[in-house]
Amino acid sequence: MMLVKQISVFVENARGKLSKVTEILAKNGINIRALSIADTTDFGILRLIVQDPDKALAVLKENEITVKSTDVIVVEIDDKPSGLNSALVLLRDAGVAVEYMYAFVSKRENEAYVILKSDNAEQAVKALTEGGVRVVPSKEVYEL
């Protein structure tokens, strides 16, 4: 399983709205692996990679938070110049578009992870794998 479940949360762009979400996750013992926020004037979309996405989804829904699960892929790249570029070139040549991405650094030295949402996840995985870039299996991502 190469596709990773990302949790997306609708947050109003107002004081205290973000901590409401993190509080629910904290209370339920859910660890956040990586996150990014896309913000506009009025609202933001909080995107999370967590240890247990199904549980996170359930507890957030219970608390009447607008939440959605999206399939993304996680790519392992060398923590050095051109590391990200080589992966993106592969996707470009395969005709895969990137909707958004964000990165986090691994606990292991010299490795970084990039989370990618593309318009065609299957094809993205194929192009990257064939080009010698490692796509991290979901199980490994949740345990990072």
Added chain:
Amino acid sequence: MAKYWNPEAECMSREQMHSLQSERLCSKIKEVYDSVPYYREKMDQAGVKPEDIRSVDDLHLLPFTSKQDLREAYPYGLFARPNKDIVEIHATSGTTGKQIVAGYTKNDLAIWGEVMARTLTAAGGDENSVVQSSYGYGLFTGGLGAHYGAQTMGAMALPTSSGNTERQIRLMHDMGTTILCCTPSYALYIGETIRDMGLDINEFQLEAGVFGAEPWTVEMQHEIERLLNIRTVDVYGLTEIIGPGVAFSCDQECGIHINEDHFIPEIIDPETGEVLPDGTLGELVFTCVTKEGMPMMRYRTRDITSITHEACACGRTLARMKKIQGRSDDMMIIRGVNVFPSQVESALLDITDVAPHYMLIVDREGTRDTLEVQVEMTEQFFSDEVKQLEKLEKEIFEKLKSALGLATKIKLVEPKSISRSEGKAVRVIDKRKK
């Protein structure tokens, strides 16, 4: 300077007015009973015959008509004359298919010109005036109402319509406009634009303004008077009755004179329909006794005010109403456009299938009314991509723009963030100063 356009009508004794209204009412009731099946059925149901109406004191026996009747009878059902006699149509803003249309005969246009000439004369106008009508022209009654009044008075009409403000101001300056007619908020905007253009208001010929079609406060009135260095007349009207000119204020600032030789006013209790005495706040009701095309019988305006029949220091004996104090329904007037929350709801339903929770925030930024529509996000429409949510906002914006004829600000909010009430849901927060 003529003080009144038609002193016989505007200053007649109460006895004369009573007998004139009675005579006109009795013959109009006979006419509509014979020519409008919709009214005949309503009167039959209420058990009233035309011969039961012997004077204006019997007015309360007649059934009311409402916006709902106009919708049911749409488009021609309440017209009392055949189409060959109708020479003009106007319509209120409203959801497509639910708007209200009114038909005018040649004589109706003459009445309209007459009552607007009374209004413009009260503003100090005469045949030497240059009257700039900066209300919108078209289905909206504002533009042409002021236009007909100016022509009836023998003044020069300058039909600039609304918009293109700097060009309006140049014409106002070059043509020597003496009376400006528009919505109060547009008057403020014009005043501010004159200042921003670096022009001196004292180089203009402007003497007075006739403003209406939306609620405005006394503070706003004084602000416009100061900014444009003019005196102002408050004009009241609605398309169903004739348009602007149903009533107008004089220089005594003591209420708005109703042209009651044409439109008989009553104040009723909006709950019980009972007629209320002078000085008591209630819903304003009009009966048209001279109109031919679409003479409304006891039409409920939903506007809340009170009236008095005491003579005014200006010399007019016409009944006076207070500035509109509110509405007995949930209609809002935003930048001169009538907006009902139900219109917003049905537009949202078109997009989402399920009635979403929404809240309307009405405010005023500077001189401009604003309408913010807060819509609660649902799982169905949520996306992890900003562009999808922006697309949704845009879709709601366009839908509302075509339904309301008004640009709104759309704000997506979290579920359950709009308060739920036990009884009737509160859908509107109006932050504009009353």
